[in-house]
Amino acid sequence: MAKMSSGSKSSGAIERLLRAGTNDHYEDPALYDFEYDDQREDVEWYRARAREFSSPHPILELGAGTGRITIPLLEDGHRVVAVDRKQSMLDRLNAKVDRLDDARLEISESDICALPNHARSVGMVLAPFNVLMHLYTWDRLLACFEEVERVLRPGGMFCFDVLLPDLEWLLLDPDLHHCRTRFIHPETKRAMVYSTNHTYDHETQVAHIRIHYHDAIGRGARVRPEIPPRKTVQLAHRQIWPEELRCLLHLAGLELRSLEGDFDGDRLTHDAESQVVVAQKPTKKRGA
Template sequence: MSAKNENESKNKRTKLERRAALERLLRRGTTDHYIDTALYDFEYAERTEDVRWYRKLAREHFDGGAHIVELGAGTGRITCPLAKDGHTIEAVDLMPKMLERLYDRAEGQDWAERITLHEADMRALPLEDASVDMAISPFNALMHLYTWGDLLACFREVYRVLVPSGVFAFDVQLPDVEWLTWDPNERHAVTPFEHPETGESLIYSTNHHYDHATQICHINLYYDEPPPKGRKFRPPPKPKRLVRLAHRQIYPEEIRALTGIAGFELERHEGDFRGRALTGASESQTVVCRKPA
């Protein structure tokens, strides 16, 4: 093999290895955070504004009960209140553990029969064409679709399963370039807590690394043992537990472009759950679009 060919083949190998490493990271970034479901519910117990927003939307658009598909339903934080309100929900999620927790949360309730669980990918919905009134994707679930092609595939699936005039609502973070470019070696949000199930004392901390080329933010959530009494917490060289979380940043113009290309009419694109305008200071993007009549 000539030196040129050898170099080309080495470059190809390096590229393939890099691709494989990214895929491994993304696999963990889509699953790690959704294994300890008791901890998931504990960490987001105070997140309630979004629950109110989705309930109000469903009520406003479909008084008397809608047929709704929820993409990335998780442990049912939003699913269960919607079912209580009289809606019928197709709860779609990739993670069996999250769906098991949803099942446990609903079991025995008189509204439980209005929920159907689907272990499925939001890019290939297990539903008939024009079979649901509304689709929702709460709490950054769409940020687990790592390319614009994945997002478009999902939006096209939503379009397919919605009835004419059906509503599609979701929320994702507004990319915060200042936060994304924080020093990836520093730890933030250092917080002691007790595990909700085991009672174990732990220290939570986090950092992240943003890849500008892929728009993916690789977040690390660390769970460590607390330091001896009176001593300051210092991150150990090897964490007790490391949870990877990967979030693709979705910029406002991508939302406008991809919802449009998928055929939706964009009705609202706001900066929070209170109807405030989307500005540089917004944390979220709340989006409501509609399939034309």
């Protein structure tokens, strides 16, 4: 990451922002689960792909987090290797699995650019919910794709989703707060107001999102503007364009099968939120 530079910020400051942007949001796994509890479309899509491409070999899930996708896959009878670098997220996944008492799960605290040694043994690799947007340079993304190619069995599938860069959203005023929502923290039971703003770095293609948590005033989503938020969390998302995905998948020796807009199989048009991708490791090496 050290080679990154942008605008007036020193490379040290950018590195710190990126480190926070890949950690902060995952420090409170109970809040993470609460915030994404009603997101179901992607869960159903990954379950369907696992059924469609089912094989007796394990599924390897990159950035498995608290197991939003992992647990339904286990419930469907799959064997899963869950990879994540964040202990706090894996601890929560572990606690859920303890309840299921499931021996079909292997948990690995690793970086998705240096996977545990499962060479040519995995039937399918998944990278759900923008995990790949935490790889902040094209060479990190390529390293990850090469690892996917290494662990997959010939013919194995690689399924993932990343946001489609939204130019209008990226260029919003960095000082304006959006998505103001009142909620009760699932553990502290404190009434809080969530809002976000962000700054887009054109040079590195990274959106530095700030998620602010204020104490709520009264019953609505009002806050006292003179009082600073109880906490502000950084989330850094590298924007990845469709042609980058096609290029890097190709360089890693993977073949693109489909690149769709969202989980309902639509074309990738300006109103799609996500790029939903299926790629495959060819059964024969190129040129063989």
